[in-house]
Structures are given as C-alpha cells and as structure tokens.
Amino acid sequence: MSRRKPAPRRRTPAPAPAVTAGSPCPCGLDASYGACCGRFHAGTGATAPTAELLMRSRYSAFVVGDAAYLLRTWAPEARPATLDLDPGTRWTGLEIRATTDGTAFHQRGTVTFRAGYVQDGEPGVLDEHSRFVRHDGAWVYVDGDFPED
Ligand SMILES: [Zn+2]
DSSP: OOOOOOSSOOSSOOOOOOOOTTSBOTTOSSSBTTTTHHHHHTTSSOOOSSHHHHHHHHHHHHHHTOHHHHHHTBOTTTOOSOOOOOTTEEEEEEEEEEEEEOSTTOSEEEEEEEEEEEETTEEEEEEEEEEEEEETTEEEEEEEEOTTO
C-alpha cells in the first residue's frame, strides 16, 4: 500500500486497539502479532519470505503505525523520502484476493488485495494490485494500481 496522509488531518485520532506481541495478527493469519508480522517489524533480521507475507506485514505496519518498516520495505527507486501515516485512518481488515509468483523461486511477484478502513468515521475499502521485487534478497514493495481510483 502506498496511501499517504490525505488532507484534511483529523483533529482527534480514531481510537485504535493497541496491538501487542500476543494479539491476533492484524494481517488476518491465524497467529499472534509477535509470531507473524511483528517478527518482521522488529528489524532483527527476519524478512518476509514471500511477496504475500511482505504485503501482509506492510498492512500490519499500517495498523500499528510502523512507518519505518514501510519505508525500509519499499523499493529504493520508488521509496518516498518520508511517510506520514494518517492518524485519522484505522485499518480494519485485509483480504488477499490473488497472487502471482512472489515465492522463494521468483524475483518478482504481485499481490491483489482489499483492505478495509475507517477514515474520520467513514468506512471504506482500498483495492490494490501491488508489485513486489527482490532487493538484496528481500522482498520489497514497488508500486500498485488502484482499480477504483
Ligand atoms: Zn501477520
């Protein structure tokens, strides 16, 4: 996902439940955050082994507000200089709809997903077809198409 902070900024952030290592992972897999996307966010060397798991971990990074992870898993040529996450957006769910390649045997991959959110009290969905490549052996996000934009 590449959505950046839209204007106008909400004055009071939407309440979001705190995610801890023992929480169900925001990405929707049947695992705790600490054992799933959290181990990639920790920056201790673990990297997502597939494009889909990178996509899931980036979604979870939006949920927990880990902009640093989003930036370091962005392809260098496409990475923004800074990333301000919108405190008025609360992500509510991720559905992986399709993938191509993106496994241990590939250098490229795509993930098509739908992410739900509530922004300033209004529910919405983000549909994106994202492209991923390997950079120094690790999967990184390149960019995406937004069919409903
Ligand atoms: Zn996860």
